[in-house]
Amino acid sequence: MPRRRRHRRIVAPPGFQGYKPYGTVGESAEHISLFYEEYEAIKLADYDLLKHEEACELMGVSRATFARIYESARRKIASALVETREIKTVFGNAVLDNDWLFCHNCSAKFTMPSNLTEQKCPVCKSDKIDFLNKLKI
Amino acid sequence: MKTAITSKGNGTSAQFDLRFGRAAWFCVIDDETGNTEFFENDCANLSGGAGIKASEKMAELGVAKVISGDFGPKAKEYLNKFNIQMVILSNDSSSIETIISKLKG
Numbered sequence: 001m002p003r004r005r006r007h008r009r010i011v012a013p014p015g016f017q018g019y020k021p022y023g024t025v026g027e028s029a030e031h032i033s034l035f036y037e038e039y040e041a042i043k044l045a046d047y048d049l050l051k052h053e054e055a056c057e058l059m060g061v062s063r064a065t066f067a068r069i070y071e072s073a074r075r076k077i078a079s080a081l082v083e084t085r086e087i088k089t090v091f092g093n094a095v096l097d098n099d100w101l102f103c104h105n106c107s108a109k110f111t112m113p114s115n116l117t118e119q120k121c122p123v124c125k126s127d128k129i130d131f132l133n134k135l136k137i
Numbered sequence: 138m139k140t141a142i143t144s145k146g147n148g149t150s151a152q153f154d155l156r157f158g159r160a161a162w163f164c165v166i167d168d169e170t171g172n173t174e175f176f177e178n179d180c181a182n183l184s185g186g187a188g189i190k191a192s193e194k195m196a197e198l199g200v201a202k203v204i205s206g207d208f209g210p211k212a213k214e215y216l217n218k219f220n221i222q223m224v225i226l227s228n229d230s231s232s233i234e235t236i237i238s239k240l241k242g
C-alpha cells in the first residue's frame with residue numbers, strides 16, 4: 001500500500017522559480033525538480049541554522065520525515081551542481097503558510113497583522129493582492 | 138506610524154540589506170514627517186537569537202512595518218506577536234532611498 005502523503009507546512013516559498021547553470025561544457029541532462037519542502041528543509045537547517053528538532057517542528061513533520069526530505073534536497077542539489085542540471089522548484093507536498101500575501105503589481109510579499117484594516121499592498125498601495133498559497137507558480 | 142528598512146550602511150544611499158536579524162543597520166522612517174534615523178544592529182553577529190533580538194528592537198522603536206529580504210521563523214513568530222507587518226522584497230539590490238521613494242508612490 002502506498003504511503004499516505006501528508007502535507008507539510010512551509011514558511012515562505014522560494015524567491016525563484018529555478019536555477020540554471022551557465023558556462024557549461026556539453027549538453028546538460030534534464031532538469032531536477034526541487035520540491036518546496038526540500039527548499040524549506042535546506043533553508044531551515046543550513047541557512048537559518050536551526051537544529052533538526054526545531055526544523056521538523058516548524059514544518060509539522062516527524063524527525064524521520066524531516067531527515068528524509070533534507071537528505072533528498074541535498075542529493076538533488078548535489079546532482080544539479082555535478083551534472084550541471086537546471087533546478088526547477090515545484091509545489092511538492094508543501095502547504096504554504098497562510099500568513100503571506102503577494103502583490104501582483106510590485107511582487108512584494110507581506111503579512112497582514114490583524115490590527116490593520118486596509119487590505120492593500122504595504123509598498124505600492126495596490127489592492128491586487130492575494131494569499132501566496134492560492135498562487136500557482 | 139514608523140517603517141523600518143534593513144540597510145547595509147548608515148545613510149539613505151546605502152544598499153538594502155536582505156537579512157533581517159543579521160542586518161547591519163535599521164533605517165527607521167517616520168511616515169508623518171518623512172524623517173529617517175539609522176540604528177546599528179548590535180546583535181548582527183550573535184551566533185543565535187539575532188532574529189528575536191531584532192524583532193524586540195522593532196517593537197521598542199515603535200515600528201509598525203518592517204521591510205527586509207527574508208525573515209527567519211523565530212523573527213516571524215515574534216513580529217507576528219508584536220503585530221508588526223513584515224514585507225519581503227526579494228532580489229532587490231536597490232538603495233534605501235529607492236525603497237523610500239517606492240513607499241511614497
Ligand SMILES: [Zn+2]
Pocket residue numbers: 103104105106107108121122123124125126
Ligand atoms: Zn505592491
